[in-house]
Amino acid sequence: MLPESMTVEEAIFTRRTCRRFRKDPVPDDVVQKIIDAARYAPSSCNLQLWDFVRVEDEAAKARVAEETRYIQLAPVSIFVAYGNNYTRENYAWVQSAAAAIQNMMLMAHSLGVASCWVDTLGDVERLRRILELPSEREILALVLFGYPELVPKAPRRRDIDILLHYDRYKGRLNWPSSDDPDEWSLEQIRDFQMAKIRNGARYNKPVPSERDAVLAALRQFVRVDEARWLDVLPLTGLYTEEIAKAYPRARLTFAEMTDQVFEFVHDRAPRPLRHERYPEAFYGGDGGFDVMSLIFRLEGFPRGERRRMLSAMRERIQDDGQLFLAFVNRRSYHRPLRWLRGRVGHAGVEYALAPDPSLGPFKAVTPAEVRQDLRAAGWRVRASRHFFAVPPADEIEFRAGRKGGKVKMAGQTLTRVSQMLRPLDGALGPLARIHAWDVIPA
Ligand SMILES: Cc1cc2nc3c(=O)[nH]c(=O)nc-3n(C[C@H](O)[C@H](O)[C@H](O)COP(=O)(O)O)c2cc1C
Incomplete structure (x- = not known):
């Protein structure tokens, strides 16, 4: 019955x-x-x-x-x-x-x-x-x-007054179809992230080679024990989780934009963390941090906001503190690959996390523009490392894997070529896809 x-x-x-x-x-x-x-x-x-x-x-x-x-x-x-x-x-x-x-x-x-x-x-x-x-x-x-x-909790719904129009479109909070952050307002980025976060779903992990490279640089640059640490805009908390594990005595706070992301990061973290809301509490918040981290997040914000963010971070760090910064370099194979993805796959805003952590707009940055922004905000680069002038095999596999026969075959050929080029990786530093920098107050 x-x-x-x-x-x-x-x-x-x-x-x-x-x-x-x-x-x-x-x-x-x-x-x-x-x-x-x-x-x-x-x-x-x-x-x-x-x-x-x-x-x-x-x-x-x-x-x-x-x-x-x-x-x-x-x-x-x-x-x-x-x-x-x-x-x-x-x-x-x-x-x-x-x-x-x-x-x-x-x-x-x-x-x-x-x-x-x-x-x-x-x-x-x-x-x-x-x-x-x-x-x-x-x-x-x-x-x-x-x-x-x-049964997951109900994901928050967008309010009726955002969605409902009378007679004509009123145009509020429409998301741009471009993935260039300069065309997005902070409010739009926040609203998009909120809507995209799936309850209960875990994001794809970044390809292991990428995560390992970033963590190796982190451990090399940041040698602290009981530090006060601010992780800025960690998004899914993937690296926050790694930081919490690698630095078990650090007092970690993270700054993010929405309740959904707060939950997400807290769920991942192996111990209780503090959080503060970006941008409201972040700007003008307490100083005295020993370490800050900003990992693949410059790429997701308009340039003006990035500069503002770096200045606020400078005000909140100790004079002998340090910032760990990682970003995707636009002057690398990232750019042709993006172009190709627009042709073969989807163009536009993506939210799949790996390997580009892009819940919302995402535009890779150049080392020159990052240097400029850091200098303007009162920082200087003390040391740097770079990774992947040629794509690692697991990244090619990730990108080609689910696209069907021809792309897969092209991917396998590319893997062979990139393995042949691997010995050049060190020499091709400025063209590497991932940069990790150790940054200190100027
Ligand atoms: C066209 C469509 C495709 C979807 N595809 C997936 C999917 O591939 N994987 C998944 O976990 N959820 C998928 N969902 C479920 C949505 O994530 C889910 O409906 C949304 O987060 C709202 O949550 P609710 O259904 O509990 O209200 C899909 C939903 C729709 C309408």
């Missing part, structure tokens, strides 16, 4: 994306009811060109998992496909499929079954072959269902 369902209103306001499911199976009649709800969604011209492929066979699951590991998370996984051959206008096929997916998720929730809508699918052409879908059936999403082990 089916469990009792809840009201539509309750279902809409209490549904959550679940990413940790129990293993218990979902009874067939419940799954049937979920699919039935999909059938009753509106569709463009009532064509109902959807297909739902439930993947149960373990061998098929294993093949799908090579493209999207999400399939391993839940007992029920259903691919949603829609015919694209009659309904291209205004993306009507996407709209129709999305309506069905939402119906399924609300019905599931009202029956006590949690769900996750997944668009991280890897190579959809390969998935189409695995699922034997014809070429006009477009795969839109994988939807997972199961009984929840952990």
